[in-house]
Amino acid sequence: MSVRPLDLVLFGATGFVGNLTADYLSAHLPAGARWALAGRQEDKLRRTRDRIAAANPGAPVPALIRADAADPDALRDLAERARVVITTVGPYLEHGEPLVAACAAAGTDYLDLCGEPEFIDRMYLAHHATAVRTGARIVHSCGFDSMPHDLGVLFTVGHLPDAVPLTIRGVVRGDFAISGGTFHSALGQFSRPRERRRALERRREVEPRPVGRRVRAKADPPHRDPDLGVWLLPMTMVDPMVVARSAAARPDYGPDFTYSHYAGFAHRATMAGAIAGAAALIGVARVPPLRRLIGAAIPRGHGPSDARRARSWFTVDLIGEGGGRKVHTRVAGGDPGYTDTATMLSEAAICLAFDDNPTTAGQVTTAVAMGENLVRRLMAAGISFALLWSSDSDRPT
DSSP states (O other): OOOOSEEEEEETTTSHHHHHHHHHHHHHSOTTOOEEEEESOHHHHHHHHHHHHHHSTTSOOOEEEEOOTTOHHHHHHHHHHEEEEEEOOOOHHHHTHHHHHHHHHHTOEEEEOOOOHHHHHHHHHHHHHHHHHHTOEEEOOOBTTBHHHHHHHHHHHTTSOSSSOEEEEEEEEEEOOOOHHHHHHHHHHHTOHHHHHHHHHHHHHHSOOOTTOEEEEOOOSSEEOTTTOSEEEEOOSHHHHHHHHHHHHOGGGOSEEEEEEEEEESSHHHHHHHHHHHHHHHHHHTSHHHHHHHHHHSOTTOOOOHHHHHTOEEEEEEEEEETTEEEEEEEEESOTTTHHHHHHHHHHHHHHHHSOOOOOOEEOOHHHHTTHHHHHHHHHTTOEEEEEEETTSOOOO
């Protein structure tokens, strides 16, 4: 990449998660980093810049860039000025493609918080080849979707034997408020089942598959986990797809890799309630007037109080087996929808901009683009990656 005037640009810096991300970047960017805040309204950008500059005296002060998600010329100029671009502007199906296109064409690394499988598949079809040619790394799902799962599996693979078939299941639990952006993205996906399926089918038609290896993402029906003692509800959104794509690109996941992904519940009745709620939400999402009504109840760009976020938490437990060894690992943190998502996104951008990462290009996952470098960064930032027990050690009682 040619010399650019900016190391990093945060697009969508004035939204709720955008502000949290700006806070984190201001406090953690290396000395001398050149960065900018970008968005539609310069007065809001200026207020965000003044606030973070006052909170972090001596930290690099960001420049300001006025750009709209619907203005391809402004986005092209933004992408050509930066080495790395972060965007928090979603839902991505509505607002995301022009920036992906600009970054792919300019050879600029791109990160987002996307949990929308259809968007990710459409971007692969439209812009992966361009990004491979220019050297851009297009990295979706750099928040709670899907970093704890993707990097948690990578961490688990590191505790299992090499060159043997591996089976890993991930179980997510937590107590947190869902973000408005995530909610609206989910509504959009639930309302477009045919489009989502068609985008995935088209991607499968053209995406190369690993040679001499097998990779699968699957899930069993609801059941009780014998190791964790919780009820498991299969989840088929973006996380297992991301893990499977990491496994397909990384030979160290073994010759035959299987991943399954679940939400964990302490009680069967609670799981049944979650199934009923999800079914109702899917039904509402497919009726446009009802979708607009429920969408208005959880606006975008807003989030819970500091106190609510402070008592939020998540865990992702991973049970891995292979070569006669069985392990239980865990990724754990605080508020996943906002605070820790801002941490994950920021650390991914800093890692992509300043660390010595594997050589790759095109649409790639966090485990492929940054891998162990990003795991170490997240651990230093307070997100835990731990081996809890293995079959050759005593299990905790």
